[in-house]
Amino acid sequence: MRNSKKQNELLAVERLKASERLATEIAHELNTPLGGILMYSHLLLDDMNGRDPLRENVLKINKLAHRCKIILQGLIDFANNEDLEMSPVDVNRTIRDVVGFIEDHVLFKGISIENHLDPALPNVKGDESKLGQLFMNLIINAGESMGGQGTLTLSTDLAPETNDVRIACSDTGGGIADEHKGRIFEPFFTTKKRLKGTGMGLSISHGIVELHGGTITVQSDRGHGSTFTVFLPTPDGRPALLSDRTGTL
Numbered sequence: 001m002r003n004s005k006k007q008n009e010l011l012a013v014e015r016l017k018a019s020e021r022l023a024t025e026i027a028h029e030l031n032t033p034l035g036g037i038l039m040y041s042h043l044l045l046d047d048m049n050g051r052d053p054l055r056e057n058v059l060k061i062n063k064l065a066h067r068c069k070i071i072l073q074g075l076i077d078f079a080n081n082e083d084l085e086m087s088p089v090d091v092n093r094t095i096r097d098v099v100g101f102i103e104d105h106v107l108f109k110g111i112s113i114e115n116h117l118d119p120a121l122p123n124v125k126g127d128e129s130k131l132g133q134l135f136m137n138l139i140i141n142a143g144e145s146m147g148g149q150g151t152l153t154l155s156t157d158l159a160p161e162t163n164d165v166r167i168a169c170s171d172t173g174g175g176i177a178d179e180h181k182g183r184i185f186e187p188f189f190t191t192k193k194r195l196k197g198t199g200m201g202l203s204i205s206h207g208i209v210e211l212h213g214g215t216i217t218v219q220s221d222r223g224h225g226s227t228f229t230v231f232l233p234t235p236d237g238r239p240a241l242l243s244d245r246t247g248t249l
């Protein structure tokens with residue numbers, strides 16, 4: 001029983017890694033022709049007069065190409081994760097900055113945000129802007145899962161067994177269906193309406209955590225909310241062994 005769970009987890013990690021590689025290659029291959037489509041549609045629009053009956057169609061091409069560009073940008077950010085700017089990061093401050101940024105957003109209007117941030121938390125060695133992006137992705141997903149009402153709880157502490165910094169982002173939203181749990185970190189996996197989600201948020205987040213030598217796990221019950229927990233190694237913790245830390249889904 002335990003063995004088959006472990007095997008399934010390993011399979012999910014392999015599948016995720018393969019799709020990450022594929023997604024990165026596709027992003028690079030598509031970026032140049034897409035840039036051409038955007039440029040030529042702009043040139044056509046410049047040359048057309050305002051009442052040209054074909055203008056509407058060219059505008060549509062331009063708009064859809066822009067949408068593709070946004071999706072590709074997500075993939076390219078993900079591919080560029082190698083260029084990390086590492087420095088000591090105060091995770092509590094990064095979380096507070098992200099919360100300050102989103103709390104007035106309409107998505108969080110009816111949502112109460114609770115912070116339980118350990119004031120004695122040590123710094124982690126990390127890339128502050130990438131970690132901010134990670135927390136933002138988790139918080140936005142939490143907000144989207146609650147449909148305008150509920151509680152978002154953000155907590156940090158030091159995991160005593162490993163000296164890792166533990167960050168938990170919990171929501172009281174709809175939760176994740178069992179059949180989706182193994183897929184949520186895959187690029188382009190989304191259950192959101194067309195044009196709403198690209199399905200890139202969690203795969204980018206997973207990549208960020210992995211490059212920090214950490215792990216990300218999810219615990220979720222349908223109808224009872226979800227908790228995403230991130231562990232990030234601290235300089236005083238046990239040495240970051242990439243092989244035994246990565247890929248915990």
Ligand SMILES: Nc1ncnc2c1ncn2[C@@H]1O[C@H](COP(=O)(O)OP(=O)(O)OP(=O)(O)O)[C@@H](O)[C@H]1O
Pocket residue numbers: 137141142145171173174175176180184185189190191192196197198199200201202203226
């Ligand atoms: N907090 C959560 N509660 C419920 N489901 C979630 C939560 N976080 C993620 N999910 C599920 O995981 C899927 C993938 O999330 P991910 O952030 O990668 O993409 P997305 O949110 O759909 O789109 P994007 O982040 O690109 O806008 C979501 O579509 C949703 O089904």
Ligand SMILES: [Mg+2]
Pocket residue numbers: 137140141197200201202
């Ligand atoms: Mg998302």
